[in-house]
Amino acid sequence: MDNKELIRMLNRDLADEHAAVLRYIVHGYQEGEDTPTGASLLSRAREEMWHMHWLGMIIGQLGGEPDMKPAPYPFDPANRSTMFKSYIDYENKLIPHYKEEAGRVDDPHIKRVLEREAWESKVHAGKFNKILNKLTPDEASGKPGAGNKLPPEFISRLQEIIKNKYTQMLQGIRNAWIFQKDAKTGWQIMDFSMTKMKQLAHVAEEVAANGINPMFKTDKLDLGASLAEALKNAAADLEKTRVDHIALQIGDEIKKHAGLAINIELTVNQEEYEEAEIKEWIEALKSR
Numbered sequence: 001m002d003n004k005e006l007i008r009m010l011n012r013d014l015a016d017e018h019a020a021v022l023r024y025i026v027h028g029y030q031e032g033e034d035t036p037t038g039a040s041l042l043s044r045a046r047e048e049m050w051h052m053h054w055l056g057m058i059i060g061q062l063g064g065e066p067d068m069k070p071a072p073y074p075f076d077p078a079n080r081s082t083m084f085k086s087y088i089d090y091e092n093k094l095i096p097h098y099k100e101e102a103g104r105v106d107d108p109h110i111k112r113v114l115e116r117e118a119w120e121s122k123v124h125a126g127k128f129n130k131i132l133n134k135l136t137p138d139e140a141s142g143k144p145g146a147g148n149k150l151p152p153e154f155i156s157r158l159q160e161i162i163k164n165k166y167t168q169m170l171q172g173i174r175n176a177w178i179f180q181k182d183a184k185t186g187w188q189i190m191d192f193s194m195t196k197m198k199q200l201a202h203v204a205e206e207v208a209a210n211g212i213n214p215m216f217k218t219d220k221l222d223l224g225a226s227l228a229e230a231l232k233n234a235a236a237d238l239e240k241t242r243v244d245h246i247a248l249q250i251g252d253e254i255k256k257h258a259g260l261a262i263n264i265e266l267t268v269n270q271e272e273y274e275e276a277e278i279k280e281w282i283e284a285l286k287s288r
Protein backbone atom coordinates (compact mmCIF):
# COMPACT_ATOMS: atom_id res chain seq x y z
CA MET A 1 0.00 0.00 0.00
CA ASP A 2 1.48 3.38 -0.89
CA ASN A 3 1.67 6.26 1.56
CA LYS A 4 -1.26 8.15 0.07
CA GLU A 5 -3.57 5.16 0.19
CA LEU A 6 -2.48 4.38 3.75
CA ILE A 7 -3.29 7.95 4.86
CA ARG A 8 -6.65 7.75 3.13
CA MET A 9 -7.45 4.45 4.87
CA LEU A 10 -6.42 5.74 8.30
CA ASN A 11 -8.41 8.92 7.77
CA ARG A 12 -11.58 6.90 7.16
CA ASP A 13 -10.90 5.05 10.42
CA LEU A 14 -10.25 8.35 12.19
CA ALA A 15 -13.65 9.65 11.05
CA ASP A 16 -15.35 6.46 12.33
CA GLU A 17 -13.64 6.70 15.72
CA HIS A 18 -14.58 10.37 15.93
CA ALA A 19 -18.21 9.41 15.23
CA ALA A 20 -18.08 6.86 18.06
CA VAL A 21 -16.65 9.44 20.49
CA LEU A 22 -19.50 11.84 19.76
CA ARG A 23 -22.25 9.21 19.89
CA TYR A 24 -21.15 7.76 23.25
CA ILE A 25 -20.49 11.20 24.74
CA VAL A 26 -23.89 12.58 23.80
CA HIS A 27 -25.67 9.45 25.01
CA GLY A 28 -23.54 9.39 28.17
CA TYR A 29 -24.42 13.01 28.98
CA GLN A 30 -28.10 12.29 28.33
CA GLU A 31 -28.02 9.43 30.83
CA GLY A 32 -25.98 11.51 33.27
CA GLU A 33 -22.41 10.99 34.35
CA ASP A 34 -23.61 9.84 37.77
CA THR A 35 -25.60 6.88 36.41
CA PRO A 36 -23.96 3.48 35.72
CA THR A 37 -25.05 3.57 32.06
CA GLY A 38 -23.85 7.15 31.58
CA ALA A 39 -20.52 6.44 33.27
CA SER A 40 -19.98 3.37 31.13
CA LEU A 41 -20.75 5.26 27.90
CA LEU A 42 -18.34 8.05 28.85
CA SER A 43 -15.68 5.49 29.63
CA ARG A 44 -16.14 3.99 26.13
CA ALA A 45 -15.97 7.50 24.64
CA ARG A 46 -12.60 8.04 26.31
CA GLU A 47 -11.28 4.82 24.80
CA GLU A 48 -12.50 5.92 21.38
CA MET A 49 -10.49 9.11 21.95
CA TRP A 50 -7.33 7.00 22.33
CA HIS A 51 -8.25 5.22 19.11
CA MET A 52 -8.58 8.58 17.37
CA HIS A 53 -5.33 9.77 18.87
CA TRP A 54 -3.22 6.82 17.73
CA LEU A 55 -4.56 7.14 14.19
CA GLY A 56 -4.05 10.90 14.17
CA MET A 57 -0.47 10.56 15.39
CA ILE A 58 0.30 8.08 12.61
CA ILE A 59 -1.34 10.26 9.96
CA GLY A 60 0.77 13.22 11.17
CA GLN A 61 3.94 11.11 11.12
CA LEU A 62 3.17 10.02 7.58
CA GLY A 63 2.91 13.68 6.54
CA GLY A 64 -0.85 13.47 6.00
CA GLU A 65 -3.60 15.91 6.89
CA PRO A 66 -5.96 14.36 9.46
CA ASP A 67 -9.62 14.49 8.49
CA MET A 68 -11.31 16.11 11.49
CA LYS A 69 -14.83 15.61 10.17
CA PRO A 70 -16.67 12.77 11.90
CA ALA A 71 -18.36 10.08 9.82
CA PRO A 72 -22.06 9.47 10.43
CA TYR A 73 -22.77 7.01 13.25
CA PRO A 74 -25.76 4.92 12.17
CA PHE A 75 -28.05 4.07 15.09
CA ASP A 76 -31.72 3.49 15.76
CA PRO A 77 -32.80 6.18 18.27
CA ALA A 78 -36.21 4.61 19.04
CA ASN A 79 -35.27 3.57 22.59
CA ARG A 80 -32.35 2.36 24.74
CA SER A 81 -32.69 -1.18 23.55
CA THR A 82 -32.44 -0.26 19.84
CA MET A 83 -29.64 2.22 20.60
CA PHE A 84 -27.45 -0.34 22.35
CA LYS A 85 -28.21 -2.92 19.66
CA SER A 86 -26.96 -0.39 17.09
CA TYR A 87 -23.78 0.18 19.11
CA ILE A 88 -23.12 -3.56 19.36
CA ASP A 89 -23.54 -3.85 15.57
CA TYR A 90 -21.22 -0.93 14.98
CA GLU A 91 -18.47 -2.29 17.21
CA ASN A 92 -18.87 -5.84 15.88
CA LYS A 93 -18.44 -4.65 12.30
CA LEU A 94 -15.18 -2.94 13.24
CA ILE A 95 -13.52 -6.19 14.40
CA PRO A 96 -13.10 -7.81 10.95
CA HIS A 97 -12.62 -4.37 9.42
CA TYR A 98 -9.56 -3.53 11.51
CA LYS A 99 -8.19 -7.08 11.27
CA GLU A 100 -8.38 -6.90 7.49
CA GLU A 101 -6.62 -3.52 7.46
CA ALA A 102 -3.93 -4.78 9.84
CA GLY A 103 -3.27 -7.60 7.38
CA ARG A 104 -2.63 -5.11 4.60
CA VAL A 105 0.02 -2.97 6.30
CA ASP A 106 3.68 -3.78 6.86
CA ASP A 107 4.68 -1.20 9.47
CA PRO A 108 4.70 -3.06 12.81
CA HIS A 109 3.41 -0.09 14.87
CA ILE A 110 0.52 0.66 12.52
CA LYS A 111 -0.31 -3.05 12.39
CA ARG A 112 -0.37 -3.26 16.19
CA VAL A 113 -2.58 -0.17 16.47
CA LEU A 114 -5.09 -1.57 13.98
CA GLU A 115 -5.08 -4.95 15.70
CA ARG A 116 -5.63 -3.27 19.05
CA GLU A 117 -8.54 -1.25 17.66
CA ALA A 118 -10.02 -4.60 16.53
CA TRP A 119 -9.78 -6.27 19.94
CA GLU A 120 -10.83 -3.20 21.85
CA SER A 121 -13.89 -2.91 19.57
CA LYS A 122 -14.71 -6.48 20.59
CA VAL A 123 -14.49 -5.46 24.25
CA HIS A 124 -16.78 -2.49 23.50
CA ALA A 125 -19.38 -4.73 21.85
CA GLY A 126 -19.23 -6.99 24.91
CA LYS A 127 -19.68 -4.13 27.36
CA PHE A 128 -22.63 -2.71 25.43
CA ASN A 129 -24.15 -6.18 25.33
CA LYS A 130 -23.87 -6.41 29.09
CA ILE A 131 -25.68 -3.06 29.49
CA LEU A 132 -28.39 -4.18 27.05
CA ASN A 133 -29.00 -7.38 29.02
CA LYS A 134 -29.21 -5.52 32.31
CA LEU A 135 -31.77 -2.91 31.20
CA THR A 136 -35.08 -3.12 33.02
CA PRO A 137 -38.14 -3.26 30.70
CA ASP A 138 -38.82 0.41 31.47
CA GLU A 139 -35.27 1.46 30.71
CA ALA A 140 -35.19 -0.65 27.54
CA SER A 141 -38.32 0.91 26.11
CA GLY A 142 -37.44 4.44 27.29
CA LYS A 143 -35.18 7.10 25.86
CA PRO A 144 -32.34 8.93 27.60
CA GLY A 145 -32.45 12.67 28.25
CA ALA A 146 -35.03 14.49 30.34
CA GLY A 147 -37.34 17.12 28.89
CA ASN A 148 -35.87 20.52 28.13
CA LYS A 149 -36.21 23.21 30.77
CA LEU A 150 -33.91 25.84 29.30
CA PRO A 151 -35.16 28.96 27.51
CA PRO A 152 -34.45 28.88 23.74
CA GLU A 153 -32.28 31.99 23.80
CA PHE A 154 -30.04 30.50 26.48
CA ILE A 155 -29.76 27.21 24.56
CA SER A 156 -28.66 28.97 21.40
CA ARG A 157 -25.97 30.83 23.33
CA LEU A 158 -24.74 27.57 24.85
CA GLN A 159 -24.80 25.91 21.44
CA GLU A 160 -22.69 28.71 19.98
CA ILE A 161 -20.20 28.26 22.81
CA ILE A 162 -20.12 24.51 22.21
CA LYS A 163 -19.51 24.96 18.48
CA ASN A 164 -16.68 27.43 19.04
CA LYS A 165 -14.98 25.35 21.73
CA TYR A 166 -15.38 22.14 19.72
CA THR A 167 -13.75 23.85 16.73
CA GLN A 168 -10.96 25.21 18.93
CA MET A 169 -10.37 21.81 20.51
CA LEU A 170 -10.26 19.96 17.17
CA GLN A 171 -7.94 22.62 15.80
CA GLY A 172 -5.62 22.03 18.75
CA ILE A 173 -5.66 18.26 18.31
CA ARG A 174 -4.97 18.62 14.60
CA ASN A 175 -2.08 20.98 15.32
CA ALA A 176 -0.63 18.64 17.95
CA TRP A 177 -0.60 15.79 15.43
CA ILE A 178 0.79 17.91 12.61
CA PHE A 179 3.48 19.60 14.71
CA GLN A 180 4.47 16.50 16.69
CA LYS A 181 8.00 16.74 15.26
CA ASP A 182 8.31 19.83 17.42
CA ALA A 183 7.83 17.47 20.32
CA LYS A 184 7.55 19.90 23.23
CA THR A 185 5.17 22.32 21.55
CA GLY A 186 3.16 19.46 20.07
CA TRP A 187 2.68 18.05 23.54
CA GLN A 188 1.83 21.45 25.04
CA ILE A 189 -0.82 22.00 22.38
CA MET A 190 -2.29 18.57 23.14
CA ASP A 191 -2.28 19.38 26.83
CA PHE A 192 -4.42 22.45 26.17
CA SER A 193 -6.72 20.43 23.89
CA MET A 194 -7.51 18.26 26.88
CA THR A 195 -8.46 21.32 28.93
CA LYS A 196 -10.67 22.39 26.04
CA MET A 197 -12.39 18.99 26.08
CA LYS A 198 -13.26 19.54 29.70
CA GLN A 199 -14.46 23.10 29.04
CA LEU A 200 -16.57 21.76 26.19
CA ALA A 201 -17.98 19.09 28.48
CA HIS A 202 -19.18 21.63 31.05
CA VAL A 203 -21.52 23.21 28.51
CA ALA A 204 -22.34 20.21 26.32
CA GLU A 205 -23.39 18.18 29.36
CA GLU A 206 -25.86 20.87 30.37
CA VAL A 207 -27.39 20.92 26.89
CA ALA A 208 -27.53 17.12 26.45
CA ALA A 209 -29.00 16.60 29.93
CA ASN A 210 -31.93 18.67 28.65
CA GLY A 211 -32.45 16.18 25.82
CA ILE A 212 -30.93 18.39 23.14
CA ASN A 213 -28.06 17.36 20.89
CA PRO A 214 -25.04 19.56 21.60
CA MET A 215 -23.82 21.37 18.51
CA PHE A 216 -20.70 19.35 17.77
CA LYS A 217 -20.17 21.20 14.51
CA THR A 218 -17.07 23.04 13.45
CA ASP A 219 -16.17 26.19 11.69
CA LYS A 220 -13.50 25.79 9.05
CA LEU A 221 -10.22 24.56 10.53
CA ASP A 222 -6.91 26.14 9.65
CA LEU A 223 -4.84 23.53 7.81
CA GLY A 224 -1.68 25.61 7.70
CA ALA A 225 1.80 24.15 7.94
CA SER A 226 3.38 26.95 10.00
CA LEU A 227 3.64 26.45 13.75
CA ALA A 228 4.08 30.20 14.36
CA GLU A 229 0.88 30.92 12.45
CA ALA A 230 -0.99 28.14 14.27
CA LEU A 231 0.03 29.53 17.66
CA LYS A 232 -0.93 33.06 16.69
CA ASN A 233 -4.37 31.83 15.62
CA ALA A 234 -4.73 29.78 18.80
CA ALA A 235 -4.10 32.82 20.99
CA ALA A 236 -6.51 34.99 18.99
CA ASP A 237 -9.18 32.30 19.09
CA LEU A 238 -8.86 31.95 22.86
CA GLU A 239 -9.51 35.64 23.22
CA LYS A 240 -12.68 35.24 21.16
CA THR A 241 -14.08 32.33 23.19
CA ARG A 242 -13.13 34.09 26.43
CA VAL A 243 -15.26 37.07 25.43
CA ASP A 244 -18.18 34.69 24.73
CA HIS A 245 -17.77 33.04 28.13
CA ILE A 246 -17.60 36.39 29.90
CA ALA A 247 -20.79 37.47 28.13
CA LEU A 248 -22.53 34.29 29.31
CA GLN A 249 -21.75 35.23 32.92
CA ILE A 250 -24.03 38.24 32.57
CA GLY A 251 -27.81 37.89 32.89
CA ASP A 252 -30.36 36.13 35.07
CA GLU A 253 -30.43 32.71 33.44
CA ILE A 254 -26.88 31.76 34.42
CA LYS A 255 -27.74 32.47 38.08
CA LYS A 256 -30.16 29.52 37.95
CA HIS A 257 -27.33 27.16 37.01
CA ALA A 258 -24.84 27.42 39.85
CA GLY A 259 -22.65 24.51 38.70
CA LEU A 260 -22.40 25.81 35.17
CA ALA A 261 -21.62 29.33 36.43
CA ILE A 262 -18.65 28.01 38.45
CA ASN A 263 -17.36 26.08 35.46
CA ILE A 264 -17.70 29.06 33.13
CA GLU A 265 -15.70 31.19 35.54
CA LEU A 266 -13.07 28.44 35.67
CA THR A 267 -13.02 28.31 31.87
CA VAL A 268 -12.47 32.07 31.61
CA ASN A 269 -9.48 31.81 33.95
CA GLN A 270 -8.09 28.82 32.07
CA GLU A 271 -8.45 30.62 28.74
CA GLU A 272 -6.57 33.59 30.13
CA TYR A 273 -3.83 31.26 31.36
CA GLU A 274 -3.59 29.44 28.03
CA GLU A 275 -3.44 32.67 26.05
CA ALA A 276 -0.57 33.94 28.20
CA GLU A 277 1.30 30.66 27.84
CA ILE A 278 0.84 30.50 24.08
CA LYS A 279 2.04 34.10 23.71
CA GLU A 280 5.21 33.07 25.53
CA TRP A 281 5.69 30.09 23.18
CA ILE A 282 5.35 32.48 20.23
CA GLU A 283 8.14 34.67 21.66
CA ALA A 284 10.32 31.62 22.32
CA LEU A 285 9.77 30.45 18.74
CA LYS A 286 10.87 33.85 17.39
CA SER A 287 14.17 33.70 19.26
CA ARG A 288 14.98 30.18 18.06
Ligand SMILES: [Fe+2]
Pocket residue numbers: 017020047048051117121
Ligand atom coordinates in the same frame (compact mmCIF):
# COMPACT_ATOMS: atom_id res chain seq x y z
FE1 LIG B 1 -12.69 2.57 18.51
Ligand SMILES: [Fe+2]
Pocket residue numbers: 020048091120121124
Ligand atom coordinates in the same frame (compact mmCIF):
# COMPACT_ATOMS: atom_id res chain seq x y z
FE1 LIG C 1 -15.36 1.09 20.08
